Amino acid sequence: MDKLKFSPLITTRMACPGYDESTLLKALEQVNNWSIINNQLLLSNGRTLVAKLQGVPVTIPK
Incomplete structure (x- = not known):
């Protein structure tokens, strides 16, 4: 696993x-x-799964 941190989070x-x-x-x-x-x-946060995101195919217009 690789390290990742979201902070601080700002939204609209x-x-x-x-x-x-x-x-x-x-x-x-x-x-x-x-x-x-x-x-x-x-x-994840250590051993606990926080979120699972599924990839979807993307078609890029020419």
Whole structure:
């Protein structure tokens, strides 16, 4: 795993309806390690998984 730290976090507070921005920000503040396994970005705090983000294919227009 590689080291990572999010701090301080600043946002516009213009999130989509049903989106809990404060929960995401609190989770990101706990992150200190990351890894990529099976096209997933895993964010953790030591041994505890904080977030798992799935990669998606992107088509870049020519």
